Amino acid sequence: MxxxxxxxxxxxxxxxxxxxxxxxxxxxxxxxxxxxxxxxxxxxxxxxxxxxxxxxxxxxxxxxxxxxxxxxxxxxxxxxxxxxxxxxxFSKCRLSIAIPREESFEGPQSLQNKSIATSYPKLLSKYLKENGIKANIHEISGSVEIAPSIGLADAVCDIVSSGSTLLSNGLKEVQEIFKSExxxxxxxxxSAENKSILEKILFRINAVQKAQDNKYILLNAPNDKLPEIINIIAGMKSPTVMPLAVEGWSSVHSVLEEKAFWEKIEALRNAGAQGILVIPIEKMIL
Ligand SMILES: Nc1ncnc2c1ncn2[C@@H]1O[C@H](COP(=O)(O)OP(=O)(O)OP(=O)(O)O)[C@@H](O)[C@H]1O
Ligand SMILES: O=P(O)(O)OC[C@H]1O[C@H](OP(=O)(O)OP(=O)(O)O)[C@H](O)[C@@H]1O
Ligand SMILES: [Mg+2]
Known part of the structure; x- marks a missing residue:
């Protein structure tokens, strides 16, 4: 087993x-x-x-x-x-330094000899060292953003995503020091056995991630516009082109990358594509 x-x-x-x-x-x-x-x-x-x-x-x-x-x-x-x-x-966020909203920041030197509250002392001291700054790191394990308002520290170094926690605690983000996901x-x-299980997991994760990064697209096009349209949506190998029941028209099926999505849709419309349908892909195996 x-x-x-x-x-x-x-x-x-x-x-x-x-x-x-x-x-x-x-x-x-x-x-x-x-x-x-x-x-x-x-x-x-x-x-x-x-x-x-x-x-x-x-x-x-x-x-x-x-x-x-x-x-x-x-x-x-x-x-x-x-x-x-x-x-x-997923869970994309950044580790940033923040200070009270009313204070000014002129670069890392503004942190010289200040006290900074954080749950990330190693990442913070690396940043301070790289910038030649001496500061007092005050390590706390949570609710870091409260520190300046209760006189515990002059600044904080904590996780930021939307920025709303900083905002509601009267702080402003002044320096990103690390990006995370x-x-x-x-x-x-x-073990060899676990390596082979990991390979299976990675194969599946890649198929899921690829599918999330791509969309299936179907559209109708007049036959004389096909070369231009095919050029815009190359797909995984090349698009599928099938004749419509009406003379002179074709249906084109392909795969589009999410990140270039809207530009390509505009280009397709300008090239004469009609009845464009875009469908999510559940899994994608190359
Ligand atoms: N606001 C956020 N948006 C996106 N990602 C975040 C956010 N806050 C934290 N993260 C990421 O999610 C991870 C876990 O955050 P979470 O707040 O759940 O940790 P925690 O409170 O330390 O949890 P635990 O109880 O397991 O110790 C963080 O280390 C960070 O990578
Ligand atoms: O920029 P924002 O979108 O406001 O997110 C940032 C906040 O999210 C995390 O805390 P979380 O809400 O996970 O609570 P925790 O402190 O209990 O971990 C993090 O520690 C920040 O406080
Ligand atoms: Mg934790």
Missing amino acids: MQNIRIAIQKSGRLSEDSIDLFKECGIKLDMGKGRLKSVSSNFNAEFLFLRDDDIPGYVEDGVADLGIVGENVLVESAKKVNLVKKLG AVLIGNKNL
């Missing part, structure tokens, strides 16, 4: 839902019963551990878990020796 690969994901927080959804989209079932901290998949050689995110890099380094999902910020701050297997594209990490000494 094949062993199960052990995958650590965040129990509850900003990474949890997207981590669970990712495995579900990969067709890997995981039951998350209330209060359960471990779950064995019923259709894949995997066992899930639900943990605090800060503990995940350490567990993966020690081999208690084979794989894990964490924010890059937590991974780098932890300084644990694990492999960064794949960036996952969720990453899949792996133990450095995976």
Whole structure:
């Protein structure tokens, strides 16, 4: 019998839902019963551990878990020796320095001899060192944004996404020091068996991510406009072209990358395409 690969994901927080959804989209079932901290998949050689995110890099380094999902910020701050297997594209955020709204900032030197509250002392001291700044780092584990208003620190260094937490605490973002997203990490000494399970997982993640980055497109075009239209939407190999029941017209099917989407739609309309349908793709295997 094949062993199960052990995958650590965040129990509850900003990474949890997207981590669970990712495995579900990969067709890997995981039951998350209330209060359960471990779950064995019923259709894949995997066992899930639900943990605090800060503990995940350490567990993966020690081999208690084979794989894990964490924010890059937590991974780098932890300084644990694990492999960064794949960036996952969700939980995107940045680690930034923020100061009280009414104060001015003239670059890193404005932080000289100031006290800065953060949960990320390693990332912050690296930034300060690179900029030749001496500051007093005040480490706290949460609710960092409150620090200046209660006189605990002059500035903060914390996670920012929409910026609304800073805004509601009278702070402004003045310097981004690190960009982060969720990453899949792996133990450095995976067994051959676990390596082959990881390959299967990566194959599925790639198919899911590719599908999310692309759309299926169908359109009608007059035959004399086909060369121009085909040129705009090359697709995976080349578009499928089928005659319509009405003389002189064809139906063109292809795959479009999400990031160039609207430009291509405009170009297609200008080239004479009509009845354009755009459909999400569930999985995409190249
Ligand atoms: N506002 C946000 N938007 C997007 N991603 C975020 C945001 N806040 C945090 N993250 C990312 O999600 C990760 C987990 O954030 P969360 O706030 O759930 O952590 P936590 O409170 O430390 O959780 P835990 O209880 O597991 O220790 C962060 O390390 C960061 O990578
Ligand atoms: O820029 P924003 O969109 O406001 O997001 C930033 C906030 O999100 C995170 O906290 P979270 O809400 O996850 O709560 P936590 O402090 O309990 O982890 C982070 O620690 C910031 O406080
Ligand atoms: Mg945490």
